[in-house]
Structures are given as structure tokens and as C-alpha cells.
Amino acid sequence: MSDQPRRPHKPHRRPQKDPVRILAFEALRAVDERDAYANLVLPPLLRKAREKGDFDGRDAALATELVYGTLRRQGTYDAIVAACVDRPLREVDPPVLDVLGLGAHQLLGTRIPPHAAVSATVELARVVLGDGRAKFVNAVLRKVAQHDLDGWLEKVAPPYEDDPEDHLAVVHSHPHWVVSALWDSLGGSRAGIEDLLEADNERPEVTLVARPGRSTTEELLREEAAVEGRWSPYAVRLTEGGEPGAVEAVREGRAGVQDEGSQLVALALAHAPVEGRDALWLDGCAGPGGKAALLGALAAERGAVLLASEKQPHRAGLVARALDGNPGPYQVITADGTRPPWRPGSFDRVLMDVPCTGLGALRRRPEARWRRRPEDLDGFAPLQRELLRTALESVRVGGVVGYATCSPHLAETRAVVADVLKQFPDTELLDARPLLPDVPALGEGPDIQLWPHLHGTDAMYLALIRRTA
Numbered sequence: 001m002s003d004q005p006r007r008p009h010k011p012h013r014r015p016q017k018d019p020v021r022i023l024a025f026e027a028l029r030a031v032d033e034r035d036a037y038a039n040l041v042l043p044p045l046l047r048k049a050r051e052k053g054d055f056d057g058r059d060a061a062l063a064t065e066l067v068y069g070t071l072r073r074q075g076t077y078d079a080i081v082a083a084c085v086d087r088p089l090r091e092v093d094p095p096v097l098d099v100l101g102l103g104a105h106q107l108l109g110t111r112i113p114p115h116a117a118v119s120a121t122v123e124l125a126r127v128v129l130g131d132g133r134a135k136f137v138n139a140v141l142r143k144v145a146q147h148d149l150d151g152w153l154e155k156v157a158p159p160y161e162d163d164p165e166d167h168l169a170v171v172h173s174h175p176h177w178v179v180s181a182l183w184d185s186l187g188g189s190r191a192g193i194e195d196l197l198e199a200d201n202e203r204p205e206v207t208l209v210a211r212p213g214r215s216t217t218e219e220l221l222r223e224e225a226a227v228e229g230r231w232s233p234y235a236v237r238l239t240e241g242g243e244p245g246a247v248e249a250v251r252e253g254r255a256g257v258q259d260e261g262s263q264l265v266a267l268a269l270a271h272a273p274v275e276g277r278d279a280l281w282l283d284g285c286a287g288p289g290g291k292a293a294l295l296g297a298l299a300a301e302r303g304a305v306l307l308a309s310e311k312q313p314h315r316a317g318l319v320a321r322a323l324d325g326n327p328g329p330y331q332v333i334t335a336d337g338t339r340p341p342w343r344p345g346s347f348d349r350v351l352m353d354v355p356c357t358g359l360g361a362l363r364r365r366p367e368a369r370w371r372r373r374p375e376d377l378d379g380f381a382p383l384q385r386e387l388l389r390t391a392l393e394s395v396r397v398g399g400v401v402g403y404a405t406c407s408p409h410l411a412e413t414r415a416v417v418a419d420v421l422k423q424f425p426d427t428e429l430l431d432a433r434p435l436l437p438d439v440p441a442l443g444e445g446p447d448i449q450l451w452p453h454l455h456g457t458d459a460m461y462l463a464l465i466r467r468t469a
Contacts (some may be wrong), residue, residue: 019054021102021124024066028098031071031367038067039364061241065203069109070101072201072366075173076149077104079156084143096133099125103141108149118145164190172197177374178359185408186451199453204363206238207260208247209290212297213327214254223247230456231439232263234294253325258290259364261450261457265404266291268435268448269351270298272464275398282347283308284337284391285354287315289322292332295351300328307342309335338386345396352391354384354416356407360459363452377411384412388420392427392467400430401465408449408459417447417463426469432462 023045030036042064049055055063070077081100082089089097103121106112112120118141125134147155157170165183169176174197183193207229210217220226220236229235235258238244249255281299286292286308296306308323308330310316316334323330335341337352357376358368384405391401405412421427431446443449447463 016123017127018120018124019049020059020063021066021120022127023049023055024063024070024102025095025098025124025128027063027067028070028101029095032094032098035371037365038071038367042067064241065110066102066105068203068366070098070105073105073109073173074101074366074370075175076153076170077101077108077173079170080104080108080144080152081140083152083156084140093133095129096125096137099129099137100140103137104144107141107145108152114145118142160190168193168197173201174362174369175372178369178372181359181409181411185410185413185449192453195453196451199451200362200369201366202363202452203241204259204452205456206241206244207258207263208236208238208244208250209256209258209263209294210234210236210249211255211293211326212301214297214325215249219249220247220255229260229263231436232260232267235260235263253321256290256293256322258294259361259458259460261360261455261460262290262406263294264436264439264448264450264457265353265402265460265462266294266298266351268432268462268464269349269400269402270295271435272349272400272402272430272432272466274348274400274466276348278302278348279304280347281306281349282342282351282391282394284340284350284352284394285387286310286319286332287312289315289319291351291353292319293322293326296323296326296328296330299330300326303328304348306330307347308332309337309340311336337390338383340390340394342394344393347395348399350391350395350399350401351404352387352401353404353406354380354387354412356380356384356405356412357409358406360406360408360450360461364458377409380412381416384416385420388416389423392420392424392465395467397426397467397469399467401467403463403465405461406458408451408461413449413461413463414447417465421465424467426467427465428468430464430466432464435464 027041030041031038046060106117107114122134122138125137153171158166160167165176165179169179186192208220210220217236225240226236226238244250244257281304283292283295287310292308299306308319310319313334320332357372362369388403395401429446432448433442433445441454450457450460
């Protein structure tokens, strides 16, 4: 027997639970496992944490930054992590990748000191993954910490001269096909597409809409860090984020949360010249109700009536809630816009904001860029064309149809309009740009394309079409 003294047994240390990072991890798992959207998952998680007393305002802000920052930069971080592991990423368990993404974002995308970022992420891994996989996380993140973001991009992004789109895809964390599609839609130089991709990765401001006849921008401007909108007379921006539900007018439904691009689409349709009467308006794809609420209020000011139609019953319920208290008459129905229950030629104005890939809202839903595939365009195309055909059949001669998408992809915008108008020779495209006289850089016309980097809005598209016979 050895007479050497035995070393005392080192007690097992329990991992330290960090409510902020655990919540961020739970949100990322929901996005990955359930195809949930972070902007829908995160608020109830934050609310529950505040009610338990785990969170204050700074904690909520950090959790929000960790979730959205990790999702926005997922493609870049995946490329970096892939360079630090000895197996393909597809062989790494998704929960481990989520923890590594959170760690990479803290190391490369925040001002958290590297040692703190690594230790906090390893502690998170011990809690949610176990000690064994926490050692793997520790080893990988120590490699990630050896370079800053610019240093890593030099290593993992192909040179721009060799493959411009792949370079931009890695540097700006967008799928290659999305970079290609956005560049085609935008046209122009490298500077323009880089500005757009960078804007997609910025945190958007919360934008409110003061619904006419129910609230005013003056009321909303009393909120902390509130400033006027850039383009819409009904818009107010909360420059420091904040919780819209805490705003009294929003809580009461007199105001709402609505991107300024969405407001501009409704305003342009409402301002378009029609020939003859102006009494009956239609929102043919009304869910979740933001545009319908603004259109309903604008219609009421002119003594017109809005019919809001939505195919999905639960979304029709959201539309009804948004319109509740509208100052004039309106009706909300659940109906399929491709098989409408109304007679042809019934309406003076029709808005058809069609289902689409959502590539124009990547600032707000960053995870959508990783879910969408090029083949999704083929799935949306027949529905988009059929809905525009319905809209043109539903408007009377002299009336105006607004075809809108929250996507700038040419296959969802100009291609749809051009194809459908071949079947409707008795129509004309209106120049929509003069209807938004204060908004610059609206494109070559006659349609309108908004951009995050040029207008601070989602990339909304609008074409205005008048029936002539």
C-alpha cells in the first residue's frame, strides 16, 4: 500500500442557473423544434419571467439581444463553428448548436468580455445539456474566442472576387439564394446589396399606428423615447424598443403596432384616384388586421364601408379585434379569397396583400431566412395569381386594386402582376409613386418597392391597377 496521503475528493459543483441565458435557449429551441417565430415566442417567456421576479428591464433586453442576434447571424456563426469542430455540423445535436450559437454571438456580436461569454455559456451547457457536452462546448468556444468577427470572416468567407454571392451570404448571414434574389430585385452595385443585407441584420424599431378617429400621433408621442414616423402621418416610432402592450392606446385597440411600410401601402390605396363613387372597400386577405384597421378608419372618414375578408378563422378573429371600435361601419367575414361570396364588380377599392415568402420582413423574423427554400416560390405562385385575379374581378370599372406583398422577390411581385394582367387587357397600371410624395427612392415605377436600408421599413411591394372596362 502506498503511504502517500489521499487527495481530498473534490465535491461536484452544481451548475449555476442563469435565468437570462436559459430563457434565450428555450426561445431558440422553440424556434428550431416547433417552427415558431421568435417575435411570438419571446414576449410570453419574458412576461412569465418578470411575473416570477427573475427579470428586470436589463435582463429582458439582454435576453432579447441574445435570441435575435443569434438568429440573425446564424449562418455566419455556423460557418465559424464549423471551422472549430471535427465533424459536419449536421452531426452535432441541434440543442448543442443552439448553445454554441449563443456563445458565438456573445463572443463575436456583443461587448461581453470573452472569458465571461465562455464561462456563462459553459454554465448554461451544464444546466441544459449536461457536463459531458458542456466540455465540448467549452472546447469549441475557446477556439471561437481566438479571433474577432472580422478575423473569422477572413478565414471562412470566400473572397468576393471569387464568388460574390457566397461571400455576401457568409458575411451577412443570408442563404445564398436569398442574396441572389434580393440582388436581382434591387439591382445596382455591391454597395446597395451590402446596405440591404446589413439593414436586414439590424434590430428594427417598434412602430405604432394612430388609427384615425380613435387616437392621434400627439397622444402616442407622449410615450418615452417616441418620435414621429418618417413617412406616414399616422406613424410613431419607439426608438428604444419598449413594450407596445404597455401603451394605453395600443392596449385599448385605438392604436396598433404596424410597420410604416404596411401603413404606406394602405395609404397609397386609399389615396389612389377612382372614377365615380367611393363607397365600398375590400381587404381581401385581411389577417392579422393591421392594414384593415387603418383602411377601415380611412374609409369611415369618407363615409365608405370596409369589408374585411380572411380565410383562416383565428386570423379573422384578430381582424375583428383590430377593427373593434372603428368609427364607421364595417364587416369582417371568414371567406376564401379565391372563391369569394360577393358578386363581381362590387367594390370601389380592393387591397389584396397576398401570402408570400416574407423575405421583406427578415429584420422582424430573422429565422424565416433559414426556413424558406427556393421551391417555396412555386407553392405561393398559383395562390398569388388567383388572388390577384379575384381582386380584379371584384372591383368595378373605374375602381382600383392594390396588389401587395411583404417580399421584394421579382417572382412574387412584378412577375405575378405581368402574368395576370395579360388575362385582363381592360386594365391599366397606375403610377403609385406620386401618392407618396414625401417618400424618396421608390423605384422606376409605376409600382412601388420599399426597402429597409432606404426607407427604414419592411420591403413592401405595391402595384395599383385600375379596371378600365
